[in-house]
Amino acid sequence: MQGLRGKVALIAGAAEGNIGAATAIRLAREGMHVVTADLNEANAKAVADEITAAGGSAVAKAFDITDETSYKELIEFTVDRFGGLHGLFNVAADLSARTMSRDTDVTSVPLDIWQHTIDVTLSGYMYGIRHALPIMMEQGTGSIVNTMSSVVWMGKDVAVSYQTAKSGLVGLTRHTATVGGKHGVRCNLISPGVILSKASLAATTEQFREETLASVRSTRLGVPDDLAGPVAFLFSDDSFYINGQSFLVDGGANFT
Ligand SMILES: NC(=O)c1ccc[n+]([C@@H]2O[C@H](COP(=O)([O-])OP(=O)(O)OC[C@H]3O[C@@H](n4cnc5c(N)ncnc54)[C@H](O)[C@@H]3O)[C@@H](O)[C@H]2O)c1
Numbered sequence: 001m002q003g004l005r006g007k008v009a010l011i012a013g014a015a016e017g018n019i020g021a022a023t024a025i026r027l028a029r030e031g032m033h034v035v036t037a038d039l040n041e042a043n044a045k046a047v048a049d050e051i052t053a054a055g056g057s058a059v060a061k062a063f064d065i066t067d068e069t070s071y072k073e074l075i076e077f078t079v080d081r082f083g084g085l086h087g088l089f090n091v092a093a094d095l096s097a098r099t100m101s102r103d104t105d106v107t108s109v110p111l112d113i114w115q116h117t118i119d120v121t122l123s124g125y126m127y128g129i130r131h132a133l134p135i136m137m138e139q140g141t142g143s144i145v146n147t148m149s150s151v152v153w154m155g156k157d158v159a160v161s162y163q164t165a166k167s168g169l170v171g172l173t174r175h176t177a178t179v180g181g182k183h184g185v186r187c188n189l190i191s192p193g194v195i196l197s198k199a200s201l202a203a204t205t206e207q208f209r210e211e212t213l214a215s216v217r218s219t220r221l222g223v224p225d226d227l228a229g230p231v232a233f234l235f236s237d238d239s240f241y242i243n244g245q246s247f248l249v250d251g252g253a254n255f256t
Contacts, residue, residue, distance in 0.1 A: 003237030005031030008082040010075065012065060012128055013092030015043030016050075017198030019147070020091040022224030023231045024048075028056030030232055033082040036060045037074050038092070057082075065092045065124030066116075075131045084139060087235035088132045090125040091147045093162075095199050106160045117161035122168040129176050129187070137183035143235045144180075144187040146173050150250040153191065170246065177244030186243040188234050193250025195222040217252030 009027045014020035014036035024034045028051040036051075038044035041062035051058035059081060063074040078085050094100075094116065102113045125146055136142025148166045156163060169189055176187035194200065194212045213221050230249055233239050248254055 001030055001232055001236035001238050004232065004235060006033075007031075007086035007235075008033045008035075008078060008084050009087040009089065009235065010035045010037065010078045010085060010128075010132070011089045011091065012037050012063070012071070012074070012124075013090070013147075014038055014047045014060075015040055015198075016046045017224070018091075019192065019195060019197055019224045019227045020089065021047040021050075023089055023091070023228040024058065025051060025054075025056075026225070026228035026232050027087070027235065028054075028058055030236075032057075032087065032235075034058040035074070035078045035081065037063045039064055065127070066119040068127040068130075071124065071127040072131045075128070075135070079135060085132055085135050086139070086142055087231075088128055088136075088142070088144045089147075089231055089235075090128050090145065092120060092124060093147070094120045095203065097203060100159065100162070100203070103159045103161045105158055109160050114161045114164075118165045118168075121162065121165035122172070125169060126172060129172065133176065133180055133185060136185040137180060140184040142180070142185040143239075144176060144185070145231050145234050146187070146189050148189050148191040148246070150191045150193040150248055150254055153248065153254055173246070174244045181243050186234075186239070188239075188242060188244065189246040190227065190230055190234075191246065191248045191250065192227055193222055193248070193253045195224060195227065197224050212253075215253055216250065220251075222249065222251055 036044045036047040044060040048058040048060035173189040
């Protein structure tokens with residue numbers, strides 16, 4: 001893809017076997033310098049090590065997306081290390097059973113789960129944009145991709161915090177696209193459907209996966225690499241005229 005070689009990408013939520021990792025690996029293959037960041041430092045490092053072992057350019061850093069100072073320091077680290085920041089992929093989420101099993105419906109969800117989910121998925125993404133956008137605007141170029149979920153478009157009777165926090169990203173994305181657009185900075189949104197990341201494989205049953213496969217207009221279920229290509233495209237100059245848009249990457253599950 002055009003315009004990626006030599007540029008700098010920050011993947012905020014990269015750990016072995018997940019969407020962030022697949023994207024980091026793809027971007028490094030396209031010639032970008034990549035920072036893999038995650039709450040779990042060892043997991044982020046494993047991704048960076050895989051990239052460097054294959055001859056790519058990557059470094060890992062631990063951060064906590066719920067802590068604005070931590071995200072700000074991550075962005076400063078990225079710029080110090082590689083001399084700029086051209087692509088920011090906001091992809092972190094807390095999909096742990098501990099959190100998701102308590103994210104029930106609107107009548108019963110515990111307020112600590114509601115707040116935590118908004119902290120990770122909405123406020124955290126805002127912190128990254130708040131500190132990356134001025135750098136990108138000064139460079140006169142940059143691309144931000146936020147990760148939502150197909151579940152927001154479909155609706156579901158549980159996970160009220162997750163759906164609500166994720167849906168706030170529509171406004172954050174279009175606002176950022178509006179602020180950044182005239183300065184060469186774009187911001188778009190992707191909504192994965194069921195993607196067989198390591199976490200999602202552990203959290204779903206064979207029966208669920210078979211039922212999901214029957215519901216998608218595709219020959220197989222999604223895998224993390226299915227998001228890596230779209231993000232690389234949205235970071236590249238090939239998508240120069242795409243700004244403030246939303247993409248479902250769900251194998252066609254959401255046709256009505
Ligand atoms: N896998 C799917 O089926 C699916 C479907 C729809 C949407 N999504 C979205 O795609 C994104 C990636 O999904 P995935 O399957 O790769 O998930 P994942 O759980 O493997 O990856 C998310 C990463 O975020 C990190 N994280 C959690 N809390 C953090 C914090 N406080 N600070 C920094 N990092 C933190 C986790 O450690 C993890 O590595 C998420 O935003 C998720 O909501 C995934």
